[in-house]
Amino acid sequence: MNVRSISSVAGTLGQLLLIEALLMLVPLGVCLVYGERDWMYFALASTSAALTGAVAEYATRNRRGTIHSREGFVITALVWIVFGLFGAIPLVYGSSGLSFTDAMFEIISGFTTTGASVIPDVGAQSRGILFWRAFAQWIGGLGIILFMLAVLPELNRAAGISMFNAEATGITHDKLHPKIRQTAVSIWCIYSAITLISIFLLWIGPVDFFDSVCQTFAAVSTGGFTTHNEGVDYWNSLYVLVVLTGVMFVSGLNFMLIYSGCRGGLKEFFRNDVLRWFCFIVAVAYLLLLLSLILQDEEGADASSVIVSPLFHIVSAVTSTGFSLSEAEGWGAFSLMLTIMLMLSGACAGSTSGGIKIDRIIVLGRNFVNEVKKTVFPKRIYVVSINGSALQNSLVSRITAFVTLYMVIVVLSSAIVTFFGYGFTDSLFMVVSCIGCNGLGYGATGAGAGYAFLPDAVKWVLTADMLVGRLELFTFMVLLLPSFWRR
């Protein structure tokens, strides 16, 4: 990294910070509407972001070089941290009065759409803070860079592509249109459309307007922050569960696929491998959970909630939303194991969900089958294909490396957490939940306590897991290579 690269990284980050300053005006407005004092802290955060951004932008204006993939990686990785730093200001100084560690955990959990919360009493928070948490998820849902690609015309060039590649999820990063900006705008249109429909559906139900917006932001970004201590149980309504299940399910699909589906290619839409497997996994998981619940033979539960709640739980887990139901903790060991497996898998690449992604699991599975076949017929040629197109061997090995690395990080992080005296299941669960940007809690992090009472060191480990998981490992991992920084 030389002066020019650092300048261009700093300059671009400065521009992005200016946008964040604008974004923070929205929760500021919410505070003003509800007459809350927290508006001052949003003003403080917004001003400091704007000033820092302007200084970074101005000081580097004549020294910037071109942004190649190396600078793209650095910008993308840093923007998530820098956005967190400034976004945490209202949480630290405002009415919630969180410590710096807690505030960073909370806001990174928001931006990465994890939805794990360290605020024990959500109901006591000001509306401005609640909205900011929800809004952070909504911005982070599709990715901060993708949002910026849509709003900053300056990124509509090769530099934007390298940042897009560093952030986008999945195996290959397809484009919908020749220009990256059009692609970003199309995806954002789909995202906004789902959001509006969901707000409307919740609003005509038992949910008030503010909660509809916040709950929608949490569902469509597959984040999972709620605005009430009871979570989604607060409304005690089947309608709400059904609507949220639908929204989460749609948000777990590849947005590019939804876009082409909307443009008339319904046939292609249903012929998509990943979509079929996603439906299949959800269906099988649901039936298995239902079966295990029937075998447990719970008493006093009414039929409709027995049918809907497990589906809600399954979709919430597989799409990495992490809305939790209080009753789910009593569903037993099989439900727990199933939840961990679903959290590891995640939904389709190109959606807002986290985890390994079904695309990769399909490739791994097919590769595995091919390897088995090869031992029997060593001279035959087998290719791994997805959606009818063959994958290059280099991609298959990259995916294998990804999954291995993912599991290694899970094991190491869990080891660190157990060091602080937490049980194996609890540790594994919270790590898988954070790296998959899921946010479900169990045991130590389960209903009531949440992530609030963990030691600071564990919170930082989990915060790092969330970031690494959201940017799909490699973007952060390359920063750790010494050769990356050498010229």
Next chain:
Amino acid sequence: MRIIISGDGDTGTHLAKMLSVENQDVILMGADREHLAELDATCNFMTFEGSALSRANLLRCGIAGADLFVAVTPDEKTNILSCGMAKDCGAGRTVARIDTAEFADDDSREMFRRFGVDDMIYPERQAALEAVQFIRHSWVSEWLRIHRGELFVIGVRMASCGTLCGKHLRDVTGSPRKFHVAAIKRGGRIIIPRGDDVVLEGDTLYFSVLPDNVDLLPGLCGRSVETVRNVMISGAGKVTETLLGLMSRDACSITVIDPDKERCALIASRFPKTVVVNAPANDVSALKEEGIGRCDAFLALTGSSETNIVSSMVAREHGVPNTLARIEQLQYLPEAESLSIGKIVNKKLLNAGRILNILLDTNVATSQCISIGNAEICEMVVHEGSRLLSRPISELPVPREITVCGVIRDGVGMLAEGRTILKAADHIVVLALAGSLHKLEKLFSI
């Protein structure tokens, strides 16, 4: 505009990159999967793996809504056929790269137009034209004749003995102005100069001048004008063949040297006045024997850039004052320019200029467009109702990346002054840096 380019070779890749920088919607079709994947991950355009000789592929790329289809695969028959198919599927305008001289004739063009090929680019001919210009005006590195010679844009390499060298630009433009420095190329970058810029040795200055004042330039830049009488050309390929055809009436003696016996025999039979030598270009003793020391100009036109660079330098060592090298690798260009090779010919840049011309022409009226590396020189037409009218040029909202070189009014060229007021139907010669083409379009659209 939506542009589909077929052919992911050097030319197609360069075109796609250039057009995407100009903010066009570009889709590049090709067969090299790894190359395409690399481009897809680094460039702001889409790639498509598949041949353009397939209706299904063309339709999947959205040919029906495409404004321009450019076929630049190495095979001209593929190009022509795919243009025909693209036109049939609804492409707005089609361009094919060809390498048969006869196809570029007017009669053949008419036939091909019926077949669906609107334009053809024949880079060999353009390269040959460049070379001819170099032989005729050996002291310039760029010679653009605009509007039948009413105005010239001339690029000249600055020598240390030139009267302009080391001076501020504001000190050299007397009144009335006889020339205008439109741009300076320094170290591979093009600068639009202002009064406080200093001219350095080794810069290439782009002057816009009226035909009467062209004679001033050699003195200003410290170059001497000599008539070239003895020319040696290395390589007997298509460019050389076209060049010899174009030069058949000039009174200079040409020696062609090539290792391929059959090509040598062909050239010798078609151009009996030419001396043809069957020897490799790096055979120094053969070059000496054929009198390289007496030559006024050495043109390296083989297909290999490396051979061309080396043989030009060998010629330079033997005292040839004017050297030209054909260099196809774009990444060598800045290095080659610093190697004191007089002029460099690059077919990709020539192609790019043609394509830009066609592209601009579909939106705003242009008559000429030439690519000079990182900038384009275009002749644009001002229409009735344009916002460029009725205000002096100095007050027009011209972006920093664009500069006005000159104006042609009623068929008479003039230099642009700050106080000149444009009129409808004026032709304006502008220089626009790469990436600013859409601004240029916006400026001239009504």
